Amino acid sequence: MTLQQPLLEPIREKSLTSKYIEITLVVALYWIVSISMVFIxxxxxxxxxxxxxxxxxxxxxxxxxxxxxxxxxxxxxxxxxxxxxxxxxxxxxxxxxxxxxxxxxxxxxxxxxxxxxxxxKYVGVAFYFVGRSLTTVFNVILTYFILKEITSIKAILCCIIIIIGFIIGVDQESLQGSLTxxxxxxxxxxxxxxxxxxxxxxxxxxxxxxxxxxxxxxxxxxxxxxxxxxxxxxxxxxxxxxxxxxxxLQFWSMMTLSGLLAVSIGFVTGLQIKVTSPLTHNISGTAKACAQTVLACIWYHEEKSFIWWFSNLLVIFGSAAYTRVKQLEMSLKHSLKRQPSEP
Structure with missing residues (x-):
């Protein structure tokens, strides 16, 4: 056993390294495709x-x-x-x-x-994430009215944080005169x-x-x-x-590139979930949105106030916290289902 162990270690290390490289490349591909699609x-x-x-x-x-x-x-x-x-x-x-x-x-x-x-079309790329941030809130509302599922207090508190961030973001965007x-x-x-x-x-x-x-x-x-x-x-x-x-030709090239990116986003999203997990995908998506906001401010030479950035952080924190809460609740529900069958 002791003689064979050193021979096994490099194989494990190589396999683990390959896995990390694969995950890094897939996440990077998801970020590139998603951000490029928004800007184009x-x-x-x-x-x-x-x-x-x-x-x-x-x-x-x-x-x-x-x-x-x-x-x-x-x-x-x-x-x-x-x-x-x-x-x-x-x-x-x-x-x-x-x-x-x-x-x-x-x-x-x-x-x-x-x-x-x-x-x-009507909001800036920097505000695009906050402008569409109420998806999680609507998930809770529609899940209740359509699927008749009740959401936990912790998840609702996360939604409240998102709503507060959205309202502050709208207010700050309005003060800067860039809101419609x-x-x-x-x-x-x-x-x-x-x-x-x-x-x-x-x-x-x-x-x-x-x-x-x-x-x-x-x-x-x-x-x-x-x-x-x-x-x-x-x-x-x-x-x-x-x-x-x-x-x-330039116009149709841009249109076609936009179309190809629209096709690719579905593929890279599925690929990212496959090599990581749904939770990691959501965290990656939230981090990507943050990077996209920073890039938009740099690219379009936009200066934002501290409170504007704080509203983005609230939305990002609320979204990430909601994802974590739902993941823990799903794990708990799964373990409770298995419990009766265990001796």
Whole structure:
């Protein structure tokens, strides 16, 4: 045993080192994709150099990119199954019965991505995290009214901290003159739809055999239909046809990059959860939001007050604390379920 032990140690160390490197690379990839998507979307949605006032069409194009990506993966799966097997990508199909079952979720999905983009259009990147920070609060409210589940006092206290941070942040943004009521409305609406989407997703997943990729495909197919109607109603067609850079390669390159990042964020999110854990993913997302806020202030040369930063810290602390409280509650519930079966 003593002779073999030194031989085993390097193997364990190498395995542990490889695991740490893998986790670091995946987390870094998640940060890069997520932050890049926010900055590029902000540029397309509201930068004066782009000057393209058609947010619904931009979101429509992102959904189209997702469908094209899924179709390419499906073709590769038929020709070289081993190439995409590690992605867990299924064989695609379009069944009317499944479309009908997924359609209610697709309406919520369209509301979510539309409100996210409209919020980003009307608020700065630095305030984007706080502007959409009420998702956790809506999770508690909708869980109670839809799923009839009661939230613990500790979790509610975390939500109160988030609400206080949100109110202070709105007040500080207003004092600096960079706040719009429209942006706040879309931020609150985005939080509501994100929360509603997570609840609806759980109930619809069985319709696609629990496969997220297939659900994503159906969601985006339905979204194309819905966005076509919404674009027409919203009067964006004349804006699109009359856009001076409609044939510009640079414009479509940015649009396509935005679409690819929208596809990638779902993949890297799942990958991060796979190599770490749901709790670590949430902590990483909170830390990423903090880094994103700092980067936005540097990139856009924005100076914020101490109280403004304090509001961000309150939201970050409340969100992280809520995640930890829910994780502990789930662990306790799991241990209590196992207890009766133990001798």
């Amino acid at each position: 979307n902000k540029h397309i949605l509201s930068d004066k150099s782009v000057n393209f006032d058609a947010p619904l069409f931009i979101t429509f194009y992102q959904c189209l990119c997702t469908i094209i990506f899924c179709l390419i993966c499906n073709c590769i799966g038929h020709l070289r199954p081993s190439w995409i097997h590690w992605l867990g990508f299924p064989k695609l199909h379009l069944r009317p019965a499944v479309i009908r079952k997924v359609f209610p979720l697709s309406i919520v999905f369209v509301g979510m991505i539309t409100m996210n983009n409209l919020c980003l 009521i429209t942006g706040i409305f879309f931020g609150i609406a985005a939080s509501f739809f994100v929360s509603l989407n997570s609840i609806f997703t759980k109930s619809v997943l069985p319709a696609v055999d629990g496969n997220i990729w297939l659900l994503n495909f159906y969601n985006n197919v339905n979204a194309l239909i819905l966005f076509t109607i919404l674009i027409t109603i919203n009067g964006e067609l004349p804006v699109i046809y009359g856009y001076q850079n409609l044939t510009s």
